[in-house]
Amino acid sequence: MEARRETDLYLPVKRLLEDLGFAVKGEVNGCDLVAVRGEELVVVELKRTFNLDLVLQGVERLRLTDAVYLAVEPPRRACGNRRWSQVKALCQRLGLGLIAVQFTGDRASASVLLDPEPRRPRTARKQRARLLAEFARRSGDRNPGGSTRRPLVTAYREDALRLAACLQRTGPAPVRLIRTETGVQRAARVLQDNHYGWFARVARGVYQLTPAGEAALRAFADVVADLSGPPETAPGPSGRNGARGR
Structure with a gap:
């Protein structure tokens, strides 16, 4: 019933x-x-x-x-x-x-x-720290609230786009050069994770851009054009400069 x-x-x-x-x-x-x-x-x-x-x-x-x-x-x-x-x-x-x-x-x-007892829940400190770290690392406001038409431009995606743009210019390159050229301190982690399928390892510590990476640079051309200068750094709660929020 x-x-x-x-x-x-x-x-x-x-x-x-x-x-x-x-x-x-x-x-x-x-x-x-x-x-x-x-x-x-x-x-x-x-x-x-x-x-x-x-x-x-x-x-x-x-x-x-x-x-x-x-x-x-x-x-x-x-x-x-x-x-x-x-x-x-x-x-x-x-x-x-x-x-x-x-x-x-x-x-x-x-x-x-x-029972109706007013209570103030404790702040979720880790989630708060992660939120503030992500906010600080993003180079601009690229996602209007409620965006669904294309993937969100997170701080992680910005870093990946910086690496992709660098490899498009240089061709296959070692991690050390890519990190120096882009200022992305977690370059090795992003390249190794290859979360978006944009990078391919061609030798130990050497990466090149994939067709998916080329397509991403076209899809996010407006973002890439605006990503001048090194990214802002903010310590992430995960200890990896916040690899979450991809």
Whole structure:
């Protein structure tokens, strides 16, 4: 059995709160469910699935009380579900509680997953450092927000383009010369990884440009024309000048 209407969620949530000693009534001044116990006021907004409208309703109800819950039917496989984890994290960030209403056969039950306690999540330091390092290494702003028409021009791709342009000028060349000509300190790593298939090793420590590299120089001609001078350096959290973000 699954919830067919928002009203299917009402009775399980009502029973849950009544078992906790609350008096419960539905549809009070626009609120789906209102529960009162002494001086305590709880407001619950009901939706079959978690969506933006539900979040906006919950935030609006915070003007009435700090004890606001969102009640939804969780996904069948909530454990390990990344989106469901994000839902709970969002509720925590906003100070909203979360109630799961589950249907088994002809029975329905509700349980509190989160109480509405405002919490500031700890900063993800490694991800923050990686973000700032990538920002610092990029030579310009070449990716309008929401870009999907061509691959993103990351700091790694800029370095690879510098190496490709150098090999186009010089022909097969040793890593030491390529590093000197381009100023790309991680030249050896980029050439060895050959993530884009632009480079071919012709001898120990000697590389040449592949047809794919020639095509890339044409596709990113505007970027190559603007990549004058050595790249900015910024230590990456991986210890390789940030080989991530390709």
